[in-house]
Amino acid sequence: MTVDTADSGVVVTDDATGVRTVTLNRPGRKNALDWTAWCVLRDVLEDTARSHGPRALILTGAGGSFCSGADISKPDPRHPVDKMRILADVAMAVHDLPIPTIAKVDGVAVGAGWNLALGCDLVAATPDARFSQIFARRGLSMDLGGSWHLPRLVGLQQAKRLALLAEMIDAAQAHTLGLVTWVVAADEMDAFVEKIAQQLAAGPPVALAQIKSLLNEGADGSLHEALARESRAQVINFGTTDAATAYAAFAQKKEPAFTGGWAVPPPGSVPRNEIGESGNA
Secondary structure: OOOOHHHHOEEEEEOOOOEEEEEEOOHHHOOOEOHHHHHHHHHHHHHHHHOOOOOEEEEEEOOOOOEOOEOOOOOOOOOHHHHHHHHHHHHHHHHHOOOOEEEEEOOEEEOHHHHHHHOOOEEEEOOOOEEEOHHHHHOOOOOOOHHHHHHHHHOHHHHHHHHHHOOEEEHHHHHHHOOOOEEOOHHHHHHHHHHHHHHHHOOOHHHHHHHHHHHHHHOOOOHHHHHHHHHHHHHHHHOEHHHHHHHHHHHHOOOOOOOOOEOOOOOOOOOHHHOOOOOOO
């Protein structure tokens, strides 16, 4: 996939291992996103969900910042409802992606920018990363899913602290609170995230999609509901070639090569000697 980066503020690159990197590219504004950039980001995420190529996604920012939220430097005549709709679209697109996502954060991640990172499955940050639910300082309330993500990650009391005080916290504090998965030295970050992304991209794509969905849905449901979803998901996994591949690789003491292929014969492929003369089983 290619994106015209001249005006969009979003750069997309794919590598041979199935890792897609989406870079927010408005460094002059610390990667604050305007209307065009939000729309392009939504389209990129939705394309990623439809595509069979990408098997892991890295979301990052250019120029030493992750994202300083929505760009409010210029008046925007659009109706607030339309503005919020595009933010909601982006938040849902990140959440619903069937592939694992990693936010690679350096510099500021504030407001919608931080919530964009929180929407990813994993977050790697440099020691220089800084985070803030800055909305209250702007006379606003949270958006891009922050009111949903924060309480689930840190508990209600800490979520209120971060949102009501709108304080800036560093990577070490974010890591202690469980808002950052890893803190990695800046000069090691690229190699570290690339290694994790390639490991995810080499995993069983159907199983990883099922795991991600189960964990997302399980955060709100009962144990009975979780067990029912787990049973349905496992049946899907057993229908792929990856399960058999993993068992065979284990027996042969080698690494499996997962493809996500479907092992169940498609309708109409039953051998003729297994069906009656009339074509009915």
